[in-house]
Amino acid sequence: MPTSTQTTVSGPAGAPDPDSRPASGPAQTPKAVVRPGDRIFSAATLIAGILILLILAGVALFLLAQSKDTINAQISDPSSITGGHGFFAYVWPLVVGTLISSAIALLVATPFALGIALFTTHMAPRKLAPVLGYVIDLLAAIPSVVYGLWGIALAGNLTAFYLWLSKWFGWIPIFAPDADGSVSNTGRTLLTASLVLSIMILPIITSLTREIFLQTPRLQEEAALALGATRWEMIRMSVLPFGKSGIASATMLGLGRALGETMAVAMILSPGLLTASLVVSGNQTIASEIAQNFPEAAGLRLSELITVGLVLFVITLLVNMAARAIVAKTSVKGS
Amino acid sequence: MLTTSDNSTAKSRTLTSKQLPKATPWVIAVASIIVAIIISFIAFGGFNIPVVAVLAGLINIVAVFALSMSYEGRRKATDRAATTIVTSSFILACVPLISLLWLTVSKGGAAINGDLLSRTMLGMKGVLDQQYVAGEATLSGGFYHAIVGTVLITVAACIISIPIGVLTAIYLVEYSGKNKLGKAITFLVDVMTGIPSIVAGLFAFALFSTIANVIMPGAAGIAKTGFTAAVALSVLMIPIVVRNTEEILRLVPMDLREASYALGVPKWKTIVKIVLPTSVSGILSGVTIAIARVIGETAPIMVTAGFAKTLNWNLFSGWMSTLPTYIYDSQLRPVSPGDAALASSERAWAAALVLVTLVMVLNLLARIIAKVLAPKAGR
Numbered sequence: 001m002p003t004s005t006q007t008t009v010s011g012p013a014g015a016p017d018p019d020s021r022p023a024s025g026p027a028q029t030p031k032a033v034v035r036p037g038d039r040i041f042s043a044a045t046l047i048a049g050i051l052i053l054l055i056l057a058g059v060a061l062f063l064l065a066q067s068k069d070t071i072n073a074q075i076s077d078p079s080s081i082t083g084g085h086g087f088f089a090y091v092w093p094l095v096v097g098t099l100i101s102s103a104i105a106l107l108v109a110t111p112f113a114l115g116i117a118l119f120t121t122h123m124a125p126r127k128l129a130p131v132l133g134y135v136i137d138l139l140a141a142i143p144s145v146v147y148g149l150w151g152i153a154l155a156g157n158l159t160a161f162y163l164w165l166s167k168w169f170g171w172i173p174i175f176a177p178d179a180d181g182s183v184s185n186t187g188r189t190l191l192t193a194s195l196v197l198s199i200m201i202l203p204i205i206t207s208l209t210r211e212i213f214l215q216t217p218r219l220q221e222e223a224a225l226a227l228g229a230t231r232w233e234m235i236r237m238s239v240l241p242f243g244k245s246g247i248a249s250a251t252m253l254g255l256g257r258a259l260g261e262t263m264a265v266a267m268i269l270s271p272g273l274l275t276a277s278l279v280v281s282g283n284q285t286i287a288s289e290i291a292q293n294f295p296e297a298a299g300l301r302l303s304e305l306i307t308v309g310l311v312l313f314v315i316t317l318l319v320n321m322a323a324r325a326i327v328a329k330t331s332v333k334g335s
Numbered sequence: 336m337l338t339t340s341d342n343s344t345a346k347s348r349t350l351t352s353k354q355l356p357k358a359t360p361w362v363i364a365v366a367s368i369i370v371a372i373i374i375s376f377i378a379f380g381g382f383n384i385p386v387v388a389v390l391a392g393l394i395n396i397v398a399v400f401a402l403s404m405s406y407e408g409r410r411k412a413t414d415r416a417a418t419t420i421v422t423s424s425f426i427l428a429c430v431p432l433i434s435l436l437w438l439t440v441s442k443g444g445a446a447i448n449g450d451l452l453s454r455t456m457l458g459m460k461g462v463l464d465q466q467y468v469a470g471e472a473t474l475s476g477g478f479y480h481a482i483v484g485t486v487l488i489t490v491a492a493c494i495i496s497i498p499i500g501v502l503t504a505i506y507l508v509e510y511s512g513k514n515k516l517g518k519a520i521t522f523l524v525d526v527m528t529g530i531p532s533i534v535a536g537l538f539a540f541a542l543f544s545t546i547a548n549v550i551m552p553g554a555a556g557i558a559k560t561g562f563t564a565a566v567a568l569s570v571l572m573i574p575i576v577v578r579n580t581e582e583i584l585r586l587v588p589m590d591l592r593e594a595s596y597a598l599g600v601p602k603w604k605t606i607v608k609i610v611l612p613t614s615v616s617g618i619l620s621g622v623t624i625a626i627a628r629v630i631g632e633t634a635p636i637m638v639t640a641g642f643a644k645t646l647n648w649n650l651f652s653g654w655m656s657t658l659p660t661y662i663y664d665s666q667l668r669p670v671s672p673g674d675a676a677l678a679s680s681e682r683a684w685a686a687a688l689v690l691v692t693l694v695m696v697l698n699l700l701a702r703i704i705a706k707v708l709a710p711k712a713g714r
Contacts, residue, residue: 035601035603037601037603037604038601038602038603040603041602041603041606041607042506042510042602042603044502045502045503045505045506045509045510046506046510047502048498048499048500048502048503048506049502049503049506049507049511049516049517049520050516051499051503052499052503052520052523052524052527052573052577053519053520053523055527055570055573056523056526056527058538058542059530059534059535059538059570062538062541062542062545063534063537063538063541065541065545066537066541066544066545111424112424112427112428115420115421115424115425115428116424116425116428118421119421119422119424119425120425123418123421123422124425134702137698138695138698139432141624141627141628141631141694141695141697141698142435142631142691142694143630143631143632143633143659143690143691143694144631144632144633145631145633145659145662145663145687145690146435146439146631146662146687146690146691147435148663148666149662149666149683149684149687150434150435150438150439152666153438153442154434154438161385199431199432199435202428202432203432230410230411230413230414231414231417231418232413232414232417232418233410233413233414235417253529256529256531259531260529260530260531260532260533260534261531262531262532262533262633262634263633263634263659263663266634266663267663267666267667287531287533287634290533290537290634290638291533291634291637291638294637294638295637295638295641295642305537306537306540306541309533309534309537310534312531312533312534313530313531313534316529316530316531316534317526317529319529320525320526320528320529321526324525
């Protein structure tokens with residue numbers, strides 16, 4: 001910490017310091033001079049820091065305040081809430097839809113992300129590698145609405161694949177066709193949305209794991225190679241174990257992103273009731289439910305959507321904390 | 336990686352184990368693509384790109400493994416198979432990303448022109464779009480108002496979040512030491528990074544509609560303004576600015592600070608005159624990356640600023656449109672439904688091209704700033 005060597009100039013955290021120059025007498029033990037500039041500046045930085053605490057508390061508080069109507073309605077008259085069976089019956093399918101789509105996105109994206117990260121750090125030609133890493137970073141910056149637009153344009157191409165899936169794998173509930181044996185003819189299903197989500201979180205997981213892989217101690221890698229390991233053995237013995245906690249936290253951060261991702265799902269999915277099958281239209285996620293209904297919402301409906309947002313906030317909070325816990329736990333062992 | 340595959344002939348066998356010639360993976364890759372195309376013609380009655388791609392990948396992996404197994408042994412074979420899998424997963428993952436960029440450039444490039452950039456949706460009627468689709472008129476409408484909205488809201492978000500973010504980072508690095516507040520802030524900044532963007536939007540809306548309700552009961556609707564959107568974006572932007580700035584400030588050598596203190600320079604002056612100038616390139620490029628991140632946000636804008644059809648320069652009253660919300664609105668709620676929705680879709684793609692270009696330029700700018708303004712390496 002930079003301050004540890006510099007304690008004489010200013011008090012900790014710029015807190016009001018009663019015995020600085022103007023207040024205390026000159027005869028006391030020599031004290032370091034605290035200039036007004038120091039006071040003002042340290043107070044300003046402190047205020048900025050505290051503001052962050054306030055903002056986060058504010059997020060929770062104001063969402064709660066606006067959810068008041070929903071909570072009242074839930075207590076007095078659950079049937080007035082959308083769906084007619086109370087708030088939990090309303091929010092449950094949304095939570096399930098959110099979790100399913102994020103889980104699929106994560107399952108699809110993680111292996112590819114690891115592949116790309118390994119490729120760009122350890123397998124690509126030396127000259128090409130930084131360029132590839134840079135391209136991946138650029139792709140992480142593409143706005144989600146553009147992914148949504150792209151997903152809409154291409155969703156129709158997936159219907160043939162979904163038909164094939166439902167024909168051969170229809171006995172698995174998630175690929176089951178409609179009652180009349182068809183699948184969504186626009187391709188705008190939860191599976192499509194999840195696949196687009198996986199493409200969206202791919203660059204994020206990749207760039208995080210890439211950074212971890214780049215930090216693998218060179219000596220360990222070279223030692224492995226010197227002992228006669230093939231490149232894959234070297235990766236398995238030195239790169240992957242070193243990056244384990246990093247990979248875990250990267251996937252969790254990817255999951256957090258997928259959970260809260262709104263636009264791609266809101267644009268691609270044609271929402272409906274919760275169904276087990278992912279190749280027919282139906283299902284909905286929290287973020288997309290809010291986005292699709294918020295512009296027209298008023299009164300109780302508005303409050304409901306804000307409460308749903310609060311639920312999403314809590315879920316992502318839990319996921320992020322879990323990610324941090326994993327990192328804390330594994331990194332102690334690793335280092 | 337150093338390999339001795341150049342001399343895999345019989346002479347060198349005494350020193351190195353048997354190895355396949357260097358070109359083998361390429362030959363196998365080409366051969367498996369050809370085989371996959373043949374299978375596709377026989378089994379699926381035509382050239383089907385996804386089928387060919389998947390088949391070629393599978394055949395390639397199996398062939399590489401089998402050949403290497405029989406000639407080089409198990410360990411080499413595993414290595415080659417892993418390399419093949421990793422490489423093909425990289426190629427496979429590039430396909431959607433390239434397709435996205437290509438579609439944006441081709442569709443957006445076909446639709447974009449100066450008129451779209453300089454007009455708003457004022458006076459837009461479904462008839463105009465129907466005429467365009469029928470080929471009787473040029474594409475009308477535009478997104479000048481969305482560009483203005485994007486710039487205004489982003490600038491406002493920067494004005495709010497850059498001072499807070501940079502000052503917080505200074506507090507964390509220069510003042511907090513290891514105290515509890517510093518730790519709490521670090522933790523909460525981490526938490527803030529994970530806030531879903533739509534929740535940030537809901538927060539800003541809830542905040543301002545509560546305030547609006549207090550001032551004027553029943554007038555929560557006036558909470559939807561550009562400024563509310565800017566606050567929502569700040570919630571997303573502050574943690575990025577704090578993180579990037581903190582990282583850079585920690586890189587400033589302690590020697591510089593100590594040299595300054597030794598000359599009797601007060602702490603705040605040391606920070607302002609020594610620490611910040613040293614790290615200015617990093618801070619600016621971090622801020623630029625944060626801007627690039629929030630400029631493409633859609634969800635927080637649509638819940639806080641609505642969808643404006645016309646130009647609005649006032650951040651503090653009335654709805655505003657930004658490029659992302661314009662894209663969303665045009666695509667999902669076209670001016671004219673049915674066939675003429677194509678016109679709205681074309682405008683959306685043109686706006687997407689502008690937005691993607693903007694984000695790319697900002698990212699490049701961040702790189703350039705980091706390079707150009709970086710402090711000269713000593714000695």
